[in-house]
Amino acid sequence: MAPERPGAVAPSDGVAIEFQDVGKRFGKHADPVLDGVTLRIGAGEIVGVIGPSGAGKSTLARLINGLERPTSGRVLVHGRDHGGAREKELNALRTQIGMIFQQFNLFNSRTVEGNVGFGLQVAGVPAARRRERVAELLEFVGIADKAKAWPAALSGGQKQRVGIARALATSPSILIADEATSALDPQTTTDTLELLRRINSDLGTTIVVITHEMDVVREVCSRVAVLSGGRLVDHGDVYDVFDRPNSEVTRGLVRHAVAGTPDEKRLAVLRDRHPGRLVTVDIRDTPDQLDLPALAVRHGAAASVIHGGIVDLGGRPFGALTYELTGDPAGVTEVLAGSRSAAGVVVHEAVAS
Ligand SMILES: Nc1ncnc2c1ncn2[C@@H]1O[C@H](COP(=O)(O)OP(=O)(O)OP(=O)(O)O)[C@@H](O)[C@H]1O
Incomplete structure (x- = not known):
């Protein structure tokens, strides 16, 4: 409950x-x-x-x-x-206003239920009501079985749950x-x-x-x-x-x-390993999102993901992918030209061969 x-x-x-x-x-x-x-x-x-x-x-x-x-x-x-x-x-x-802290700030001389009920005791809440409320709070935070335990016997996560239950009292x-x-x-x-x-x-x-x-x-x-x-x-x-x-x-x-966009050091490593042209594309949930692999296929080239990271931000994708373009050189040139005009795209400079 x-x-x-x-x-x-x-x-x-x-x-x-x-x-x-x-x-x-x-x-x-x-x-x-x-x-x-x-x-x-x-x-x-x-x-x-x-x-x-x-x-x-x-x-x-x-x-x-x-x-x-x-x-x-x-x-x-x-x-x-x-x-x-x-x-x-x-x-x-x-x-x-409830507060919880990094170091939990529990009273080590009180059991879990003593900690959670402390504020209620200070506020003069009668013992029976206090017990009921503490049980309800411990159930809610998922440590009902720890009511009689001492803080020293708890893991960090359990201590924080006690802190949260106490803050919600x-x-x-x-x-x-x-x-x-x-x-x-x-x-x-x-x-x-x-x-x-x-x-x-x-x-x-x-x-x-x-x-x-x-x-x-x-x-x-x-x-x-x-x-x-x-x-x-x-x-x-x-x-x-x-x-x-x-x-x-x-x-x-x-x-x-979000380890999406490669920094200079990572880019140097990628260049060493991948001789093709490299392009980094920001991944967003916008309608004008560039689909680089599809563009590459249209021009007889190929785009392979070699680096990137995408996270879920409130159900929306956010990140960046770096591709290596390979295949027909004329096709790759066309893809690069098409990429340069798209938003959130970095065409990395060609390395001198
Ligand atoms: N009571 C105080 N007396 C004097 N200086 C203080 C006091 N409280 C905070 N400060 C100073 O205010 C500045 C900001 O401190 P605060 O703790 O708010 O930063 P913070 O962003 O929470 O830092 P941290 O992530 O390290 O906890 C620091 O320079 C700190 O020394």
Whole structure:
């Protein structure tokens, strides 16, 4: 059985979090950690916040739940600015915002059910109701059999599930995952991201995924914001940002997530191994997508894939393939001419023979 949905917010209805020209410095003369960040996160979205180490991602997360206050600008949560809020109001805000962390932050002196029920106990929820709720949460995250276990006896993935169940205990409308999969192996990462997706779809929870890995964004997010040096350098639908990155930082992250286009080193290796002309074609789901093998056949040539990578971005293909063209030289020349006019195609220079 799924735990309660948050009462206050309908999924995909309205704005959950809004940064209005937010600046943050630690100390009057320090460089800004965040600078002019303007960003809207819709209710019911899963949004990735990505950027290199020190970009300001965790600070941005801490501004959402009121652990930090902006130096300038405003942060609104469900339309309310908590900038001047007192501790009592901030505590109320934090019950609406669950958080999970890279290091899980479990209480080692409490069992799994003790950890998950902690927030409810603090909130004064009666023991019987608490037990019921904890059982429901453990069932939902898939570790009902671990209720009596101690954190030390759990795997990393199980610990993160305890962290997630604990974060969901108060039915938050927003869940912030701060590098929540960074300490997990690839399979456990996939399972944990799948759980986040289920939380989003079954409970309507808005999820902010803080990460330095574009793979995580690619697997679970529909929208992404890229931070670099405290500035928002890219944001939008994941497919659009991957397709048309505005910044070198984003281009680097995309290259890392999709090994489609060969870099200079890889190209040199490919040239060594393949004497024919080489052409790299971006693969997108656009109607003008070039079908190089079909073009080659029409001109009596052949196009063989020798390098590439394609990933699934929200059900849409994204990547690049590099082909070697061989066959009748006149036909190859025709194919190259046809390729040059197509979008997203790089005809690599011929190597001197
Ligand atoms: N409480 C603080 N006092 C002073 N400086 C801080 C404080 N919190 C963060 N910073 C500084 O702000 C900058 C951004 O830190 P932040 O943790 O937000 O970045 P990040 O993108 O999450 O990095 P990482 O991926 O390494 O966790 C860093 O230079 C950090 O040293």
